[in-house]
Amino acid sequence: MMNKAEEPREPGPGSAVHASGLTVVRGGRTVLDALQFTVPRGEITGLLGPSGCGKSTLMRAVVGTQAAVTGTLDVLGLPAGHRDLRPRIGYVTQAASVYLDLTVRQNLAYFAAVLGGDAPGHVERAIADVDLTSHATALAGNLSGGQLNRVSLAVALLGTPELLVLDEPTVGLDPVLRRDLWELFHRLAAERGATLLVSSHVMDEAERCHRLLLMREGRILAQGAPDALRARTGAPTVEDAFLRLVDEAAGKFPHQAEENVR
C-alpha cells in the first residue's frame, strides 16, 4: 500500500507519473530503492538498464499490480492502483497474453467487448496500428513471437489509453519491425497525445526516446533527455553515458547517485 503521508505530492500538470521515495521489497530484497522520477505527459520515456535492475517491477508499480510498494506514486493525477486508472492505462507485459485458438481479429473483438472499448473502428484501427492487417484472419497460435507481442500491443491500444506502459516491446523483433514500432510510438505521442513508458535493455533504443530513466540495481542513475545525458557526461552515446554514470556512482553509493539532468 502507498504511504501518501511520507512525501509531499507534487505531480504537476505536465507529469503523467510522479514518484518520490518509491520503494519495493520482494522476498526480503529491496529491488526498488527510494526512486524519485517523473514521466512527462505526451512524450516517450525510455526506462533503460541491465536485466534484473528492476524495470519490470517499476512498471508493475506504475500500473498498480506490484505488491509491497511504499513511498509516493501518482499516475495521471491519482495514486497508482486506483481503480479509475484501469481504462486509462494500457499495459503490455513481456509474455503475450492472447487466445491462441482465436484469430487476430477475434482476439481484438473479444478484448474490446470485455474491456468496454468497443468503439466503432477501434478493432481495425488497433490491428492497423501494429501492422497486422494482412494477418487479421490468422489464428494467433500460428503467429511468430514478435507478431504475438504486437497483438498484445494492439489489445492495449483498443481503449485509446492516455498512458501506455510497455515492457520490452521490441525484444525479438527484426530491425525493420523495431523501426516501425518506434514510429508507431512516436505517432501515438504526437497524434493521440499518449504518454509512453517503454523499457529496454538495448541502449541504442535510448536515442529514440524523448526522455530517459537510466536504472541500475534498483536505483535511478540519471534522468533526462538523451542529448542532455550525453552532454552532462561528455559521452558520445547514451551507452557510454550510462557506463560513465555507473563509474561515477560507484564512488557515491549507497547514499545518492541520482542526477537530474532536465
Ligand SMILES: Nc1ncnc2c1ncn2[C@@H]1O[C@H](COP(=O)(O)OP(=O)(O)OP(=O)(O)O)[C@@H](O)[C@H]1O
Ligand atoms: N520474489 C522475489 N524475491 C526476491 N527478489 C526478486 C523476486 N522477484 C524478483 N526479484 C528480483 O528483483 C529484481 C528486479 O526484477 P525485475 O524483473 O523488475 O527486473 P528487470 O529489470 O525487469 O529485468 P529483466 O529485464 O530481466 O526482465 C531482480 O534482481 C530479481 O532477481
